[in-house]
Amino acid sequence: MTDLNRYTLITGGSDGIGFELAKIYAKNKDNLIIIAKDEIKLKNAKSRLEDDYGVIVEIIQCDLSVDKGYKKIIEVVEEKNLIVDNLINNAGIGCFGFFHDLEEGLEEKIININITALTMLTKYFSKKMVERRHGGILNVASTAAFIGGPKMSIYYSSKAYVLSLTEAIHDELKDLGIRVSCLCPGPVRTSFQEKAGIKKSQRSKRYLMNASDIAKCAYREFSxxxxxxIPGYKNKLLILGNKLIPRALGRRIILKNNS
Ligand SMILES: NC(=O)c1ccc[n+]([C@@H]2O[C@H](COP(=O)([O-])OP(=O)(O)OC[C@H]3O[C@@H](n4cnc5c(N)ncnc54)[C@H](OP(=O)(O)O)[C@@H]3O)[C@@H](O)[C@H]2O)c1
Structure with a gap:
């Protein structure tokens, strides 16, 4: 039985990792609020999830890469009096190239979606969760969070912020009945990399994981x-290796891979 007013909210829930997470939550009879830019993709995702799993799916079309884009989510949730039990800050974008050469305004878009929207939604919903002494927040970072990333500098640093913020809030809220986790996938087979302009070598394609495996791991460990x-043993080893080698060497390897 689903509780009509209680929801799991997933930014970027229409595609990739977010859609795979939406399927798992729907299968477990959670109602959903999914957010994305493309309204047609959102409507398609809503019909699939409702038809396949019999849950209620609210959709909110908004662009989180624009200034204060996240505000529409808060307005709709308040207007419809929806209770968010789980917040999944999954939507994120990347970009490829030297920092000084980035297309004008792109860094601002990435900061708006990867950092500002995630922070403001975490702030708004964590306050509600603390009042109810119940809830969970899953923030999606990346293995990129653990090191500086030449030629993907804004993306890597945005994910370092997500990891640091999430770890801190985890400790603040753990005794108040609120779970806070940070998901750090390595490369995943979604349209993310192509949209970010990342060209993958045949060798690096071997490291790609499926979005459904990422979502299963995230659901299990978040629970x-x-x-x-960190999904996958190769990614766990990569993070461990990162800690053992000098940071400058780690960055040189990334720059070489990105050249
Ligand atoms: N794929 C990877 O290799 C990888 C690796 C590590 C971490 N991650 C992280 O995992 C998360 C999900 O990535 P993914 O691979 O699943 O990406 P994806 O397949 O490109 O899906 C991204 C989702 O976010 C939505 N979205 C994109 N821009 C948006 C915007 N401006 N406003 C609102 N929604 C927006 C997309 O819908 P619309 O396009 O309709 O807006 C889509 O639903 C991201 O935070 C990413 O940084 C990905």
């Missing part, structure tokens, strides 16, 4: 309350 979730 367990793990602070940092």
């Amino acid at each position: 367990m309350g793990n602070t940092i979730i």
Whole structure:
């Protein structure tokens, strides 16, 4: 039985990792609020989720890369009096190229979606969760969060922010009944990389994981309350390796891979 007013909210829930997470939550009979830019894709995702799993799916079309784009989500949730039990800040974009050469305004878009929207939604919903002493927040970062990333500088640093913020809030809220986790996937087979202009070599394509495997791992470990979730043993080894080698060497390897 679904509780009509209680929802899991997923930004970027119409595609990729977000849509795979939406399927898992719907299968477990959670109602959903999914957010994305493209209204047609959102409507398609809503019909699929409602038809396949019999849950209620609210859609909110908004562009989180524009200044204060996240505000529409808060307005709709308040207007419809929806209770968000789980917030999944998944929507994110990347870009490729030297920092000084980035297309004018692109860095601002990335900061708006990857940092500002995630922070403001976390702030708004965590306050509500603290009042109810119940809820969960899953923020999606990346293995990129662990090191500086030449030729993807804004993206890597935005994900370092997400990891740091999420770890801190995890500790603040853990005794108040609120789970806070940070998902750090390595490369995933979605349209994200193409949209970010990342060209993958045949060798690096071997490291791509499926979005459905990422979502399963995220769901399982988020339910367990793990602070940092790194799907796949290769990614776990990569992060461990990162800690063992000098940071300058790690960055040189990234620059070489990105050249
Ligand atoms: N794929 C990877 O290799 C990888 C690796 C590590 C971490 N991640 C992280 O995982 C998260 C999800 O990535 P993904 O691979 O699933 O990406 P994806 O397949 O490109 O899906 C992104 C989702 O976010 C939505 N979205 C994109 N821009 C938006 C905007 N401006 N406003 C609102 N919604 C927007 C998209 O819908 P619309 O296009 O309709 O807006 C879509 O629903 C991101 O935070 C990404 O940084 C991805």
